[in-house]
Amino acid sequence: MPLRFQEFTKTYSKVAAAYEQLAGECHRLGPLNERERALVKLGIAAGSNMEGSVHSQVRKGLDIGMQHDEIRHAIILSMTAIGFPKMMAALTWAEDILTDPSK
Known part of the structure; x- marks a missing residue:
């Protein structure tokens, strides 16, 4: 935290x-289950272009057992909605946590 x-x-x-x-x-x-909610919120965080929110949602995803490739895939899917630069920023922020969860 x-x-x-x-x-x-x-x-x-x-x-x-x-x-x-x-x-x-x-x-x-x-009706959304915990995993679905986590993916939705990760997409919203990426689309909002908010580093802290992406960090938080990646942490929460990991806490509920999401795999690194699932988190990356969810962010890559945002590319056609939010644009390549914002997707790359979100992917970079996700990697901050995926490579060092203590952050």
Whole structure:
């Protein structure tokens, strides 16, 4: 877990708890299973061009047992929707975590 996130949850514990509750409700709302939700959120993170979000979603994917090639494939699929440069950026960010999960 990134240090900045740990500091945030310690300093703003009520906000962090409310955020986690909201996320949980969103996850329980529909028919997608955990793996499908993780892939969707990884695609959204890549499309949003947000490095921290891609890092987070890759970590979560690994935590639920996703394979490295599945994560890479999901990001490569984004190429025709978000463009080659953004896909390459997301793939680079994913590799940050895939090559060193302690980041």
